[in-house]
Amino acid sequence: MTTMLITGGGQGIGAATALLAARQGYAVCVNYVHNSTQAEQVVATIRKNGGQALAVQADISNEEAVQRLFDTAIRELGPLTVLVNNAGITGKLGRFSEVETQSLRRVLEINVLGTMLCSREAIRHMSTISGGLGGTIINLSSRAAQVGSPHEYIHYAASKAAVETFTIGLSKEVANEGIRINCVSPGIIETDIHAKAGDPERPQRYASQIPMQRAGRPNEVAAAILWLASDEASYCNGSILAVSGGR
Numbered sequence: 001m002t003t004m005l006i007t008g009g010g011q012g013i014g015a016a017t018a019l020l021a022a023r024q025g026y027a028v029c030v031n032y033v034h035n036s037t038q039a040e041q042v043v044a045t046i047r048k049n050g051g052q053a054l055a056v057q058a059d060i061s062n063e064e065a066v067q068r069l070f071d072t073a074i075r076e077l078g079p080l081t082v083l084v085n086n087a088g089i090t091g092k093l094g095r096f097s098e099v100e101t102q103s104l105r106r107v108l109e110i111n112v113l114g115t116m117l118c119s120r121e122a123i124r125h126m127s128t129i130s131g132g133l134g135g136t137i138i139n140l141s142s143r144a145a146q147v148g149s150p151h152e153y154i155h156y157a158a159s160k161a162a163v164e165t166f167t168i169g170l171s172k173e174v175a176n177e178g179i180r181i182n183c184v185s186p187g188i189i190e191t192d193i194h195a196k197a198g199d200p201e202r203p204q205r206y207a208s209q210i211p212m213q214r215a216g217r218p219n220e221v222a223a224a225i226l227w228l229a230s231d232e233a234s235y236c237n238g239s240i241l242a243v244s245g246g247r
């Protein structure tokens with residue numbers, strides 16, 4: 001059985017990815033940081049349907065926690081074949097001049113440093129150079145990286161641009177070690193991330209500006225993630241796949 005570790009797998013896009021991955025036969029490690037109830041619910045649903053899953057608490061911006069997360073996932077579920085760097089936060093919506101330093105720091109620590117710490121750990125396990133079996137990493141960027149998100153969260157957009165550049169560089173660095181690295185760049189997707197940013201109605205408000213005239217659903221992003229993880233995407237490396245209704 002192949003094992004997928006999803007950071008922030010208890011809610012939103014991460015939860016949809018965990019459920020779809022389990023249906024496709026992956027053993028799934030569902031990472032969470034605060035919300036154990038939702039992560040355990042995802043795990044219970046997978047197990048009820050005959051799949052294998054495990055919830056593991058870890059703050060991905062903390063090096064020791066990341067180490068423990070990977071050690072636990074591999075010990076309990078077997079060698080890691082797919083990492084989905086999904087966990088992310090936006091901070092509150094507003095003008096950049098009003099952003100508090102602590103919010104700025106957390107957005108960069110979770111979205112950028114967290115993605116890097118988890119990727120480094122995954123490569124150490126997956127690389128054929130160090131005796132690994134190879135694997136694939138899918139990073140979650142955002143269309144914000146391209147539009148810059150003025151008046152909303154420029155620092156979040158910049159953190160996702162860093163994720164895209166990181167994807168491009170790392171995919172080239174380890175391409176010959178059995179590892180493919182790609183990125184999914186969602187547009188506006190209906191999850192609680194907008195309420196956490198202070199605007200639960202944001203997906204509806206933006207619908208008319210999206211060529212397809214609607215926000216996306218978490219399972220529509222999950223499908224792209226699972227495709228990039230699969231052998232069907234065997235020649236995709238360093239790709240940034242927009243899942244944004246054309247926005």
Ligand code: NAP
Nearest residue numbers: 008012013032033034035059060087088142188189191193
């Ligand atoms: P969400 O519903 O708010 O879920 C975020 C997840 O990240 C939660 O499960 C949360 O864990 C986890 N998380 C946050 N900080 C963490 C940390 N320090 N360590 C480990 N896990 C942490 O968000 P979403 O909308 O599904 O977004 C998923 C990804 O897609 C993010 O990277 C986001 O930037 C990106 N994205 C989303 C949209 C959108 O419109 N929804 C658009 C573009 C890109 P807990 O469950 O424990 O709180």
